[in-house]
Amino acid sequence: MEKILLWWIGERTPGEGALDHVRRHVEQAFSSPAAIWPGEGRPGEAFDPRRKQWSSTRILSWLVGAAPEGKVLGLTDVDLFIPVLTFVFGEAQVGGRAAVVSTARLAEPGFPDPRIVLERLAKESVHELGHVFGLLHCHSPGCVMGRSASLRDVDRKRGLLCPACRGFVDRSRVEPAGT
Amino acid sequence: MQNDRTRILVVDDEEIVRESLGGWLAKDGYAVSVAADGPSALGRIRADRWSILIVDLKMPGMDGLQVLEEAKRLQPDLAVVIMTAYATVDTAVAAMKAGAYDYLVKPFDPEELSLMMQKIVSQQTLVRENAVLRQALKREYRFRDLLSKSPAMQALFELARTAARSSSTILVLGESGSGKEVLARAIHAESPRAEGPFVAVSCAALTESLLESELFGHERGAFTGAVARRKGKFELAHGGTLFLDEVGDVGPKLQLDLLRVLEERRFHRVGGNETIDVDVRIVAATNRDLRKAAAEGRFREDLFYRLNVIPVVIPPLRQRREDVPLLVESFVERLSVEMKKRLDGVSPEAMHALMAHDWPGNVRELRNVLERGAVVAAGPVIQLADLGLAPRAGAPQAPATLASLEDIERRHVAVVLAHAGGNVSQAARILGIDRVTLYNKMRKYGIRRDGAPGEAPGAPAENHSG
Numbered sequence: 191m192e193k194i195l196l197w198w199i200g201e202r203t204p205g206e207g208a209l210d211h212v213r214r215h216v217e218q219a220f221s222s223p224a225a226i227w228p229g230e231g232r233p234g235e236a237f238d239p240r241r242k243q244w245s246s247t248r249i250l251s252w253l254v255g256a257a258p259e260g261k262v263l264g265l266t267d268v269d270l271f272i273p274v275l276t277f278v279f280g281e282a283q284v285g286g287r288a289a290v291v292s293t294a295r296l297a298e299p300g301f302p303d304p305r306i307v308l309e310r311l312a313k314e315s316v317h318e319l320g321h322v323f324g325l326l327h328c329h330s331p332g333c334v335m336g337r338s339a340s341l342r343d344v345d346r347k348r349g350l351l352c353p354a355c356r357g358f359v360d361r362s363r364v365e366p367a368g369t
Numbered sequence: 370m371q372n373d374r375t376r377i378l379v380v381d382d383e384e385i386v387r388e389s390l391g392g393w394l395a396k397d398g399y400a401v402s403v404a405a406d407g408p409s410a411l412g413r414i415r416a417d418r419w420s421i422l423i424v425d426l427k428m429p430g431m432d433g434l435q436v437l438e439e440a441k442r443l444q445p446d447l448a449v450v451i452m453t454a455y456a457t458v459d460t461a462v463a464a465m466k467a468g469a470y471d472y473l474v475k476p477f478d479p480e481e482l483s484l485m486m487q488k489i490v491s492q493q494t495l496v497r498e499n500a501v502l503r504q505a506l507k508r509e510y511r512f513r514d515l516l517s518k519s520p521a522m523q524a525l526f527e528l529a530r531t532a533a534r535s536s537s538t539i540l541v542l543g544e545s546g547s548g549k550e551v552l553a554r555a556i557h558a559e560s561p562r563a564e565g566p567f568v569a570v571s572c573a574a575l576t577e578s579l580l581e582s583e584l585f586g587h588e589r590g591a592f593t594g595a596v597a598r599r600k601g602k603f604e605l606a607h608g609g610t611l612f613l614d615e616v617g618d619v620g621p622k623l624q625l626d627l628l629r630v631l632e633e634r635r636f637h638r639v640g641g642n643e644t645i646d647v648d649v650r651i652v653a654a655t656n657r658d659l660r661k662a663a664a665e666g667r668f669r670e671d672l673f674y675r676l677n678v679i680p681v682v683i684p685p686l687r688q689r690r691e692d693v694p695l696l697v698e699s700f701v702e703r704l705s706v707e708m709k710k711r712l713d714g715v716s717p718e719a720m721h722a723l724m725a726h727d728w729p730g731n732v733r734e735l736r737n738v739l740e741r742g743a744v745v746a747a748g749p750v751i752q753l754a755d756l757g758l759a760p761r762a763g764a765p766q767a768p769a770t771l772a773s774l775e776d777i778e779r780r781h782v783a784v785v786l787a788h789a790g791g792n793v794s795q796a797a798r799i800l801g802i803d804r805v806t807l808y809n810k811m812r813k814y815g816i817r818r819d820g821a822p823g824e825a826p827g828a829p830a831e832n833h834s835g
Contacts (some may be wrong), residue, residue, distance in 0.1 A: 241476075247389060251734045272389035274452070285394065327397045337397055339483035 192260050194224040197253070199232055200267035200293075208308055212265065215312040215349055216319060219334065220359060231256050233264075236329065238271070246270040246281035246290050249320050253288040261322050263315055264290040279314050282321035289318035298341070298369045313349045314338060320351065326351060375446045375447035375490050376400045376418070380410040380436060381425040381452070387474075390423065394481075397486070407439075409429030414443050421489055423473075426453040426460060441468045446496070448489045453479075456816075467522065507699075515548060515554035516699050519689035525552075525681055531638040532679045533559035538631065540676045541654040544681030545792040546733030551615060552683060557610040562650055565609030572604045573615035574792075577623055582639045585626070591640025603636060603647050610650045616676065617657030617668065651676070656794060686728040686735065693724050693735070700736050701751070704743040711749045715742070726758060734790025737819050766801040773821055779814040782807070787820030 198204050209226050211337065216224045226249070233256075236248035237295040245268070248338055253264050270278050270292045280291035316334045328335035333352035338344050377399045381387050387403040395401045399421075404410035406428060414422070424441055426433035437449045448470040455474070464472050471485060478511060499660045510518045512526035533537055534554045541549045550569060557567045575583055580609070582591070586601030602611055619627060635646045653676045659679075662668035686692065697715055705712035715723065728734055742751040772780075782800065787796040797807040804830050810816075817823040 193686075247385075271476065272393065273383070273385045274390045275393070275479050275482070278479060284392075321396060326395070329398075337483060339480040361430055 192222070194211050194220070194222055195257055195262045196224055196229040196315075197227040197257060197262055197264050198266070198292075199229075199249070199253075199264045199290075201232075202267055204265070204267075205304055205308065208311070209265065210316045211308055212312050215316055216263070219316040219350055220256060220319065220323065222237040227257065227262070229256065234242075237268075241271060241282070242269075243271040243277070244268045246278055246292075248274055249290045250281060250283055250288045253290065254283075254286075257288070260287070261319065262288050263314065263319055263322075265279070265311070266290065267294055268291045268292060269294040279344070280318040283319040284321045284326070286322060289315075289322050291315050291318050292312070296341070309342050309349070313344055313347055315350060316351070317347075320359070321357065324362050325355050325358060327349075328355050330354060371719075374400075375420045375486075375493075376402070376421060376822070377421045378410060378413055378419045379423045380405075380407065380428075380429045381405045381607055382406060382435075386452075388426070390673055393482070394486070396607075397483070397487070406432075407436040410436055411439055411443065411722060414447070418444065419447055420493055421470075421486065422447055422449045422520075424451060426451050426464070426472075428641075434463060437464065437467050437469055446493075448493065448583045450485065450489075468476035470585035478615065487546070493712050498677045507695075510527075510695060513558055514551050515555055516695055517689060517692045519684070519692055521635065521684050522689060522692070525683065528679070529556050529681060530559055533554065534561065536562075536650050538651045538653065538676055538678045540659075540678070540680045541683065542650060542656070542659075542680060543654070544656050544729075545794050546684045546728075546732055546790065547683040547685055548732050549656075549683060550612060553610070553612040553652040553654065556652055557612075557650075560610065560650065562609050566606055567612065569612040569614060571614045572623075573618035575622040575782060576805065580619070581623055581626065585636050585638055586628075586641075586781035588641040591638070595640065598638070601638065602629060604645060604777065607647050608649075610652055613651060613653040614656055615804075616653040617655035617659050617662060621669070624669045624672050628669060628675060631672070631675045655762050686731045690724055694720065696735055697723060697739065700739045701743070703741060709819050710743065710809065712746070713749040715739075715751040716753060719751055719756055722753055722758050727740060728790075729795055730790025730792035734792065737790050750824075778810070782814060783816050783820040783822075784808050785820075786811070786816060786818060791818035793818060 194216055196207060196209055196216070197233045208254050213224045213226060233249045233252035233323065236252060238246045240243055240269070248269070253262050270280065272278055272281065277295050279295055279312065280289065282289035291314045293307055293311050296307045313334055317338060321332055327337040330352040332346070332348045333355055334347050334349055335351060335355050336343065336347050377394055379387055379391050379394070379401060380403070381390070382405055384405070387405070391401045393405050404413055410422070410424065410433060424433045436449065440447055440449055446640050449468065451464040451469045451472040452475055453472060461472055470489060473482065473485070490620055507516070510516055512529060515526065517523065517796040525658050529552060539556060541548050541552055544782050553569070554567055557563060570583060572580060580597070583599065583604055584601050586604055587595050589595060589598050612675065614827070624808045629764060634648070637644060657670055659673050663670040663673040690702050697720065700712055701712050723735070732738070739751070740756040746752065754828050762775065785794070785796045785799050789799065793804055800807060815822055815824065
């Protein structure tokens with residue numbers, strides 16, 4: 191089965207065991223093997239000096255070109271944005287290859303509890319990878335594919351797919367899109 | 370997806386904005402389309418129905434406010450959100466004045482966008498549900514063209530529905546303008562005779578001899594001017610329903626003739642010997658107290674009992690004020706279609722005045738007042754002043770020129786009829802003349818019930834009733 195690559199593309203070194211924690215969550219959610227990719231490259235061109243933020247859309251393009259074949263999730267600590275929004279927790283190509291997620295907005299301002307941030311990061315990682323598997327936002331209470339417009343939204347969700355979303359992912363693996 | 374039916378159109382000249390906003394909304398399950406400029410956006414709005422339009426304020430050529438105005442004209446219930454790079458009070462005020470739902474200052478918070486979309490969707494869902502419920506309620510409150518939620522009227526509808534299935538004579542009692550003929554037509558439409566003719570005749574509008582020939586027809590040469598044989602209303606109504614309006618005004622001779630035809634279902638034309646059999650269902654109506662008239666000897670008691678088989682009493686509008694908003698809504702909707710003019714309803718002040726009015730001319734008067742309001746109203750909402758309900762000044766104005774007595778009479782009759790809201794009985798009382806005389810004057814001067822110039826009711830050539 192195709193491996194999902196997790197690639198740290200942030201500025202600081204991630205916390206001890208953080209990437210492994212995310213990997214376990216991803217494997218459990220999708221029943222797919224996941225691996226941490228030790229690539230050294232960073233998407234420098236995605237930085238927007240006017241907004242002093244990083245364009246998540248440009249990071250996705252960079253990831254598609256820089257990562258080996260298969261699905262890839264970039265994890266970072268820089269502040270991400272799309273042009274119309276002040277920030278995003280992450281972005282993904284729906285039914286594509288790449289997703290990105292950031293810890294920058296996952297900490298409560300003034301009270302950064304690394305354990306809580308890590309739980310949120312794991313949820314948002316599964317969420318963005320869910321989009322890569324072709325899922326849209328889900329309205330089932332607690333499903334990790336529920337929309338993430340605020341930290342409250344993130345905290346309301348559990349880290350797993352609801353049965354309907356999980357079924358969609360399983361079916362898409364049997365009959366890949368476009369066949 | 371839950372939001373399958375929510376269709377959002379994103380309009381921005383910047384491709385990156387269209388893509389990122391469109392992508393964000395699409396992940397939320399909305400059906401999203403994008404347009405790069407105002408004219409193509411309006412083309413999409415003309416072609417399809419949209420729930421939400423998100424449009425950038427500053428675009429080359431047609432700006433967001435112009436798109437907003439035109440879009441609201443094309444689809445008034447469209448929720449339009451304006452995006453702007455700089456929040457200024459002026460742009461916000463201009464957008465809201467032009468009918469925008471809200472505005473977003475770029476870049477906006479994801480939660481703000483998400484909540485705004487959810488709020489619009491739930492409001493639109495409520496509006497839809499409300500419309501469905503109102504339609505359902507209206508069906509509940511309706512008996513053909515009659516509309517009421519008052520318990521008395523609901524009971525009346527029930528009685529009328531049951532009575533319609535029989536062939537028994539129905540006597541409709543109610544004040545002028547309360548909808549006696551509308552009820553008679555509804556009974557006819559609900560009856561097994563619905564495919565047959567509905568013929569209405571106003572017994573008060575004609576002299577006794579004219580009414581006799583009107584009802585029973587006449588043979589050629591029956592009287593001066595009878596140049597050809599003519600069928601009467603009884604014959605014309607064969608297989609259907611004959612509506613005898615203002616039956617309380619029928620003179621003594623005709624009362625006897627009516628009694629005979631009701632008993633035997635056969636009659637002779639005026640000046641004829643041939644017996645004509647008819648199968649006619651009679652619905653009679655009056656605003657007089659027939660029982661009292663019968664007791665006082667002014668109306669044949671036997672005819673009263675023949676007519677009073679199934680009495681149905683329509684309560685005056687002032688006794689069922691709860692119906693006023695329902696009727697207003699229904700009339701405004703109908704006037705909007707008839708006049709091809711956008712009418713959303715009446716202002717709260719206007720509704721207050723309509724609820725407080727005593728409606729001597731009943732539902733007909735209400736309709737006339739609303740018609741006037743609909744004509745006069747400058748915008749889509751009829752205002753209090755448009756209704757012309759304000760009490761009139763007591764002293765009549767001096768005529769601008771010296772006029773003939775006839776001219777003054779014509780004008781005065783028109784003014785009194787308009788004041789009475791088309792209630793001929795009330796107008797006749799005010800003028801101190803009987804109704805036949807008033808009808809004659811209306812015909813003579815060409816005045817309609819509402820006082821406007823036009824063909825007066827009761828002309829013998831056509832079916833008329835009150």
